[in-house]
Amino acid sequence: PYGLGDEDLSVDFTLNGLGSSMCDDRRSHSNMSRIKVEIAAIDRVWNDLKLGHVDLMKINIEGAEFPLLDKMIKKDLLKCVDCFLIQFHEWHPGAHKKRTRIREELSKTHRLEWDFDFVWEKWVKI
Template identity: 40%
Template sequence: MASLKKWLDRRKNPWKGVFYDAFKAWRRDNAAERLKAYADLPPEPTVFDFGGYKGEWTDIVLADAPDAKMHIFEPHPRFAEALEAKYDGKFRISVHPFALGSKADTMKLSDADNASSAVADGGGDIEAPIHAVQEFFEAHDIPAIELMKMNIEGGEYDLLPALIDSGVMTRVGKLQVQFHLFDEGFIAKRDAIRETLSATHDCAWVYPFVWEEWRKRK
């Protein structure tokens, strides 16, 4: 039934084919393991987790780099509260109960667990704060970010350009990002971001609209 549903969706929306092909390759290559191995991080790395949810990815990083200084961003109030309780007393882990974006604002989130979004289907009824990238980094002395993960359900189309335009992206050694394909127009948006990002970073591997990794050029 699931295969039939995907087939019908792809036939109705042929622009989604790039995602379905990439996801098939992702599963074939067992590429999810690329998001689970971080033993190559330097001592005491600074790591940003955009889209913290329940902290599973943070825990994976800490298993390989227990001395990492983690910054977890989770705007959904219920998930942020659970993260704060989970990491209470761990001074190297900072939970930020807001999103970062191009400007200070608020957004309406849907309540769909790890798929909660302000972009898909027009968002929802849960109000969450957005802090401006520029203001956050002016208030926090963070000269280098060795690793950044971004899975924020469409928010990447606002956040990544803000990080690039502010110059913060030049501090990021490795970026792992999931671009989302909620609309056909997102294909051009992703292309534009990738083109700008390529001025400072190289794409190490890519499964379009599933996951991809960028590394700062040396």
């Protein structure tokens, strides 16, 4: 098992119930349990699994959505997904600017069907 990201790497994941994350400030969570999680680059997995087309991609990865979607933009993978459900995380440094840039790219291939700011949004392929 592995998570998807912008590159292949191994990360420490802070275990905190529904708020578990690889993006936590370690100083404020020094007493919490951690596990090692393998992250696989989205473009490599896409090619290895010969995905081609995906009906629905749900992204709720606690701040790692920004580099993941940037990689999908760079590798021209957005157009291969019919529908995105994305939860952007506002607490991530530069979140507003990053979200705006990613949404501009998404709007080239998808239309925004609904949006609850920094909660969930749905993008459907044009």
